[in-house]
Amino acid sequence: MKQPPSVLLPLLRSPFQGELLAWLFLHPEEEYAQVDLARRFEVSPASVTREVDRLSAAGLLATRRAGNMRMIRADTDVPVARPLTELLALTYGPIAVLGERLAEVPGVEEAFIYGSWAARYSGEPGRVPNDVDVLVVGSADEDDLYDAARAAEGVLGREVNIRRLSREAWASPEGDPFLETVKTRPLVRLQMGEGQ
Structure with a gap:
């Protein structure tokens, strides 16, 4: 195809x-x-x-x-x-870089790129995004996620914003306008590490 x-x-x-x-x-x-x-x-x-x-x-x-x-x-x-x-x-760097960086952070269960980068990747026309928005599901430490985002920024040449939420919140987004919107828009699941 x-x-x-x-x-x-x-x-x-x-x-x-x-x-x-x-x-x-x-x-x-x-x-x-x-x-x-x-x-x-x-x-x-x-x-x-x-x-x-x-x-x-x-x-x-x-x-x-x-x-x-x-x-x-x-x-x-x-x-x-x-x-x-x-x-x-x-x-295309976010897919090649972010999964590996986040796989090194304890407590990251899964991660997704959302927002304008995910929309462009999914085929929606528009300008190249200025930043990359990442949603992390799990119990990862905020400082570790911050460090992973800064390391990724050094390679990607753009800002990386990571938002963490619990497995429970991800599974039941009802009543959370942010999550309800995110789940209706394009999401790009990150492969966590090289072997996946």
Whole structure:
């Protein structure tokens, strides 16, 4: 199934292309098996093959064989690597960065991006958001969440606002105008850590 063009970064062919590039360029020291990338982004291995073939032909990705696996990483030796990384951090970076940062915080059960960034990611037209709003469900310490937000801001180049709430409040939003609104608007669930 063909994806619509990216709203977060209309220069890209698809949201998947933005997510893949952001993940690889924001983790430049890592290399990933093609099959693991398909699992991470919940796309077919054939979709990953097509995108990796295009991007490696353009000189943006480096690939190598390790047995029967194709390993992929960002090619950071190209002249466009630094500005591309900055652009990806500003657009698709929240997904590539926030889940990992929040997975390190004890008491975080699940997390979602909401607000204008989630709306753009979900395809609603509009300007690139100035900040990223994150909803954390669980009992995480506010100071730890603050530290995670500041660390993410350093990578993303934009403000990160985290709001924590209990599992009970998340499960029963009735009577809370904020939660009732959040649950009716686009939400982007964050994968908590690299392996998920």
